[in-house]
Amino acid sequence: MPNAPIHPCFQDQAVTRLPLTYRRLARSNDPRAPDAILDIIRSERLTPTQELGFLPLVYRCLDPATIPTSFEIDNVGLGVRVRLHTIAGALSLLVDMEKMPGDAVPEIWPRVWPWFCFIQEHGVLHPKRGPASEAQCFKRFAFYFIGKRDLSESMYQTLLSTPGFPKLVTMCADSAFDDAELPGEIDLALEEIPPFLGCLQVKPGSSMLAEIVEVAGGSLQDLGRLITKFFSVVSLQGHEEAAPIVAYQLIELISDVEGVLLRTPDWLDAVPGPLFNSLGTYDFVRPLIRVMSVILQLDITKRQNSSERDFVTKALRRCLILLHRLLIVNMGRATFSSALEAGLIPLVMRCATSRWAEEIHAPYIEPLFHWIIPAGFPFHSAILPMKLLTPPAEATQPAFLRSLAYENWLSFLQRGRPYAAVAASGCPEKRVCDNCGNAFPRDSVRRCSGCLTLHYCSTMCQKTDWRNGHLGLCSAYRDTKVVLSSKTPFHQRAYLRALADYELKTNLPEICNAQFAFLRANPFVRVFVTVIPLPRGPRERAKTIRVESAAATPLGVLSTGRDRAVWNDLLDRTVKSAGKMHMHVLQLPGEDVVVPLHTSDDKLFRGVQALAGRVGLELGADSNGEEEIRRLVESLDDASRGLH
Numbered sequence: 001m002p003n004a005p006i007h008p009c010f011q012d013q014a015v016t017r018l019p020l021t022y023r024r025l026a027r028s029n030d031p032r033a034p035d036a037i038l039d040i041i042r043s044e045r046l047t048p049t050q051e052l053g054f055l056p057l058v059y060r061c062l063d064p065a066t067i068p069t070s071f072e073i074d075n076v077g078l079g080v081r082v083r084l085h086t087i088a089g090a091l092s093l094l095v096d097m098e099k100m101p102g103d104a105v106p107e108i109w110p111r112v113w114p115w116f117c118f119i120q121e122h123g124v125l126h127p128k129r130g131p132a133s134e135a136q137c138f139k140r141f142a143f144y145f146i147g148k149r150d151l152s153e154s155m156y157q158t159l160l161s162t163p164g165f166p167k168l169v170t171m172c173a174d175s176a177f178d179d180a181e182l183p184g185e186i187d188l189a190l191e192e193i194p195p196f197l198g199c200l201q202v203k204p205g206s207s208m209l210a211e212i213v214e215v216a217g218g219s220l221q222d223l224g225r226l227i228t229k230f231f232s233v234v235s236l237q238g239h240e241e242a243a244p245i246v247a248y249q250l251i252e253l254i255s256d257v258e259g260v261l262l263r264t265p266d267w268l269d270a271v272p273g274p275l276f277n278s279l280g281t282y283d284f285v286r287p288l289i290r291v292m293s294v295i296l297q298l299d300i301t302k303r304q305n306s307s308e309r310d311f312v313t314k315a316l317r318r319c320l321i322l323l324h325r326l327l328i329v330n331m332g333r334a335t336f337s338s339a340l341e342a343g344l345i346p347l348v349m350r351c352a353t354s355r356w357a358e359e360i361h362a363p364y365i366e367p368l369f370h371w372i373i374p375a376g377f378p379f380h381s382a383i384l385p386m387k388l389l390t391p392p393a394e395a396t397q398p399a400f401l402r403s404l405a406y407e408n409w410l411s412f413l414q415r416g417r418p419y420a421a422v423a424a425s426g427c428p429e430k431r432v433c434d435n436c437g438n439a440f441p442r443d444s445v446r447r448c449s450g451c452l453t454l455h456y457c458s459t460m461c462q463k464t465d466w467r468n469g470h471l472g473l474c475s476a477y478r479d480t481k482v483v484l485s486s487k488t489p490f491h492q493r494a495y496l497r498a499l500a501d502y503e504l505k506t507n508l509p510e511i512c513n514a515q516f517a518f519l520r521a522n523p524f525v526r527v528f529v530t531v532i533p534l535p536r537g538p539r540e541r542a543k544t545i546r547v548e549s550a551a552a553t554p555l556g557v558l559s560t561g562r563d564r565a566v567w568n569d570l571l572d573r574t575v576k577s578a579g580k581m582h583m584h585v586l587q588l589p590g591e592d593v594v595v596p597l598h599t600s601d602d603k604l605f606r607g608v609q610a611l612a613g614r615v616g617l618e619l620g621a622d623s624n625g626e627e628e629i630r631r632l633v634e635s636l637d638d639a640s641r642g643l644h
């Protein structure tokens with residue numbers, strides 16, 4: 001309403017604050033007047049109190065009724081451009097919010113917002129100066145506006161009542177970092193982050209964050225992209241000092257948003273929310289790991305203030321909590337691969353051995369170690385060199401380096417070094433068709449699209465296997481937990497298959513001895529399994545490899561229907577393979593996993609079987625057949641030991 005009362009600072013009597021020579025200019029309707037006033041203000045010829053005399057002119061220039069239409073922009077051109085540049089000049093007067101009374105802010109905002117949206121959409125070019133900074137003026141105004149710390153609760157509510165205000169939270173920050181790649185703009189962007197985040201970390205009892213999250217709706221995707229941008233910028237070289245404060249504020253923001261969305265005060269105990277899914281879309285784990293690496297490299301010994309050192313430690317701990325949640329609670333194959341490529345394993349090792357290890361390791365580093373122990377082997381190129389794992393002197397050794405988790409890590413790493421090349425491939429160079437039993441190059445064998453477990457060399461073999469029973473067992477293979485099925489993560493399948501293959505190669509004499517003793521005592525058993533216990537750590541000795549009857553092993557009497565059906569089907573396939581398929585059970589800490597392995601021929605199985613039958617007749621009942629087994633192992637070629 002044109003006759004509605006306005007704040008005194010926007011009324012004509014405010015012009016009397018100006019010197020007499022400028023009063024006529026302030027009352028002028030010339031569209032070039034604000035541009036001239038801007039030059040006067042920049043010349044610093046006026047005091048802050050005198051500058052407020054131009055506010056009535058600014059108020060008139062911001063009238064939403066004068067916003068150009070798309071037709072005017074396309075057809076009028078020069079005059080509209082001049083007017084837009086004038087509006088930007090008027091807004092620049094409002095950038096420093098200390099020059100405007102606090103109670104006048106809610107009144108000017110409804111006029112600022114439509115112009116902000118318009119310039120963000122169309123952009124502005126000054127007719128003489130070329131590319132102008134109108135959008136930058138609006139952006140800076142919005143940053144200072146929403147980041148003002150002393151706004152009252154009523155002012156926040158006024159902002160929230162403005163249509164489209166929640167979208168501004170992501171729009172203005174997104175605009176800031178679109179320009180961050182330009183020279184000199186990164187420092188400016190980093191300066192604007194704290195006040196921007198300050199508007200979200202509002203006073204207790206304020207509903208601003210809840211309103212932003214609920215009203216914005218689909219803008220959570222924009223918020224996820226924005227947070228990823230923030231982390232990417234602070235990890236750039238030359239801006240290391242800003243990393244702790246920005247990372248801490250951003251993680252607090254993530255925590256607050258997840259708490260609002262999930263209606264829970266503790267975001268770590270909740271299921272992954274929409275914002276976490278948004279962060280995963282933008283591959284957030286990469287910049288997070290880079291920021292953590294930057295924080296670890298900071299020299300906190302130069303900081304005499306203990307509160308600063310404590311804050312750096314707190315920021316690193318919050319980053320570690322977020323990394324723990326992203327990888328363990330909301331883990332996917334793409335997230336895992338990105339984390340390894342970004343340096344996950346060296347980062348976790350540095351966290352464990354850093355000067356902050358005592359404060360940050362529990363309970364977040366140890367779960368990460370237990371998780372990446374099997375994960376690191378398929379990607380051995382990312383593993384930290386062993387020389388970097390040498391513990392420091394006992395006097396300065398953190399508690400984590402004396403824990404069982406760290407010893408387990410070293411044990412598995414040292415144990416895996418001889419077959420790192422095998423594990424890196426994730427699977428052998430050849431695959432065996434689960435129907436005909438023949439070996440083919442890996443690229444020519446296709447996996448069943450239903451169970452993602454069995455492989456076939458041709459469509460004919462797949463159809464034949466389906467008619468022979470796989471049609472009814474396909475879903476059981478997909479859902480079982482006792483074999484390497486589609487439910488088993490990719491990196492774990494690759495690691496366990498490589499581990500079973502390595503145990504078969506390195507412990508072949510011991511395995512043959514165990515099979516020989518079993519077949520000698522049980523000559524009528526058709527199918528047996530080789531049980532390989534794995535030590536839990538360097539303090540535990542490796543247990544003896546043993547061979548058991550498939551019917552007597554605990555896996556043979558499974559109570560779960562699906563697991564029992566899959567187990568019986570694997571035993572039938574072992575019998576049909578005529579000695580080419582071998583059943584191995586890896587006894588991991590807390591669980592047993594079945595890993596079927598194939599050989600190119602039946603020399604290994606037939607050789608041990610024939611040797612067990614000859615012992616009583618030719619070698620005598622008291623012979624243990626050790627010499628004969630040694631000769632058998634030496635006579636086997638690579639094709640008989642496994643697929644390569």
